Amino acid sequence: MTGIEIAALAGACLIAALAGLLAGALVNTLADRVVGVDEPVWSATQCRKCGALLPPVSLLALGELRTPRVCGNCGKRASFRRPLTQIALALTFPLLLMHALFNPGHPFSRHAGALPIWGIISLGVITLTAFAFIFVVDLEHRLIYDLAIFPPMLLILGFAAFFNSATLPALLLGGALAGLLFLLLYGLGWAIYRQEALGFGDVKLAALMGVAVGWPAVTTAIAITVAGGFITALLLLASGAAGRRAYIPFGIFMSLATAITLLTTPFPW
Numbered sequence: 001m002t003g004i005e006i007a008a009l010a011g012a013c014l015i016a017a018l019a020g021l022l023a024g025a026l027v028n029t030l031a032d033r034v035v036g037v038d039e040p041v042w043s044a045t046q047c048r049k050c051g052a053l054l055p056p057v058s059l060l061a062l063g064e065l066r067t068p069r070v071c072g073n074c075g076k077r078a079s080f081r082r083p084l085t086q087i088a089l090a091l092t093f094p095l096l097l098m099h100a101l102f103n104p105g106h107p108f109s110r111h112a113g114a115l116p117i118w119g120i121i122s123l124g125v126i127t128l129t130a131f132a133f134i135f136v137v138d139l140e141h142r143l144i145y146d147l148a149i150f151p152p153m154l155l156i157l158g159f160a161a162f163f164n165s166a167t168l169p170a171l172l173l174g175g176a177l178a179g180l181l182f183l184l185l186y187g188l189g190w191a192i193y194r195q196e197a198l199g200f201g202d203v204k205l206a207a208l209m210g211v212a213v214g215w216p217a218v219t220t221a222i223a224i225t226v227a228g229g230f231i232t233a234l235l236l237l238a239s240g241a242a243g244r245r246a247y248i249p250f251g252i253f254m255s256l257a258t259a260i261t262l263l264t265t266p267f268p269w
């Protein structure tokens, strides 16, 4: 690489990081609006402890790391979710760009004419942003919204069908495999506990994860998800903090698994 190429690459990564900050601001704004079904009903604009409205936010949340938002009523510090979400996306977007630029490409793409680079990056941005939102909302409300699942899924399938329909079978196979596996777990949960041990949102989210990473990378994503859930279950049991019906936040593991898989394995598109 010449010096000019390195400078161009550094500039492109900087732009990607700024785009990540913007996407993080979007995720924060949307997540702040989620009210959830908690008792009492709570949104992230409120103090976790007393429910009073928190001070207003600025679009760029990084400053909150130095001067955290504090509840004016009880003095409890607000969570660092806003700056952390922005930092996470500002770090992953440049990684996505590098991966898209230097990845040799999926065999499917090779044979059928790969997506243009902007198509790959757009799909990656959609996937990472959607899963960042899903992660945050599952963490704060233990909720997985259909609205966060089906539009990204349709967008990914629509893009794939439009640009490179040869990738569709791999995406659908990935979605079906992950979806069916979690449907099976869902059924098992019912059979064993006679109640919903696993949310049906997890089943739908598994299908989105499979569609986003496609076959064969879906096996990596499932392995990361199951390992995360298993380790959490063991920790919960070992700490004695929870009984056998403790909630395992699969949505969080699926979000992490999708991001890790997307950034480390060949793109399915």
Ligand SMILES: [Zn+2]
Residues within 6 Å of the ligand: 047, 048, 049, 050, 051, 052, 071, 072, 073, 074, 075, 076
């Ligand atoms: Zn408070």
